[in-house]
Amino acid sequence: GKEIRAAFIAQKGHVVLSADYSQIELRVLAHLSQDRELIRAFDGSEDVHTHTASLVFEVEKGEVTQEMRRRAKTINFGVIYGMGESALAKQLRIPREEAARFIASYFRRYEGVRAFMDKTVDAARKGEAVRTLFGRRRFLPNLHSSNRGLRFEAERIAKNTPIQGTAADILKRAMVSLWKEPPSKGARMVLTVHDELVFEVPESEVEAAKANVVRLMRGAADLSVPLVVDAGFGRSWAEAH
Numbered sequence: 001g002k003e004i005r006a007a008f009i010a011q012k013g014h015v016v017l018s019a020d021y022s023q024i025e026l027r028v029l030a031h032l033s034q035d036r037e038l039i040r041a042f043d044g045s046e047d048v049h050t051h052t053a054s055l056v057f058e059v060e061k062g063e064v065t066q067e068m069r070r071r072a073k074t075i076n077f078g079v080i081y082g083m084g085e086s087a088l089a090k091q092l093r094i095p096r097e098e099a100a101r102f103i104a105s106y107f108r109r110y111e112g113v114r115a116f117m118d119k120t121v122d123a124a125r126k127g128e129a130v131r132t133l134f135g136r137r138r139f140l141p142n143l144h145s146s147n148r149g150l151r152f153e154a155e156r157i158a159k160n161t162p163i164q165g166t167a168a169d170i171l172k173r174a175m176v177s178l179w180k181e182p183p184s185k186g187a188r189m190v191l192t193v194h195d196e197l198v199f200e201v202p203e204s205e206v207e208a209a210k211a212n213v214v215r216l217m218r219g220a221a222d223l224s225v226p227l228v229v230d231a232g233f234g235r236s237w238a239e240a241h
Contacts (some may be wrong), residue, residue, distance in 0.1 A: 010200050010201075010234065017199040019213045024171075033113045035116070060137070080160060088102065121143075140157060174216060177220060181212070183216070184201060
């Protein structure tokens with residue numbers, strides 16, 4: 001990925017400015033679920049994966065190893081995508097029983113997340129639609145399918161859509177704001193990738209443009225936890241990222 005980004009080079013007299021949301025999907029999950037532990041991690045500017053590792057493995061934060069953090073990160077993002085014990089076991093290369101214990105431990109600690117997931121799936125079964133924070137709908141008729149595989153897939157999508165869909169909506173709202181109020185006179189938005197926006201900016205305007213991009217991206221939504229934006233610039237996309 002780094003080598004591919006190095007191929008994107010700003011024209012003469014310009015730089016590439018890259019700005020991306022930090023852990024936006026987990027922040028959206030904290031807002032939607034109102035889980036106290038997850039909100040506490042983000043409000044305290046803690047590393048959320050270390051926080052999760054501390055809870056799941058029942059150790060002090062200072063005792064969390066890199067391997068524990070890596071596993072906790074996989075679990076954190078696995079929950080967003082509705083990952084079950086089989087998929088988690090495959091990802092972490094551990095026995096299925098151990099993966100099941102990790103997931104159970106996660107939901108014991110993040111009770112608000114479990115309640116949110118259960119409530120979302122139950123509501124979707126009644127109305128066959130799930131919504132993002134801003135009201136975008138996704139219909140899931142397969143929630144009532146007699147095919148077990150299709151039904152489980154629909155449940156996974158029901159859990160994921162409010163989170164990932166809201167994150168996508170926030171990025172789109174940021175793009176609209178940056179179109180209405182360009183970050184600088186000569187700045188030009190050239191690319192969006194997942195939770196990242198990429199601009200080409202005159203060298204003389206880059207500091208002002210960077211500040212405005214961060215400000216407008218942070219203001220794209222009002223969540224229960226801060227929206228954090230990381231921004232950088234350089235001659236190429238690789239240098240900026």
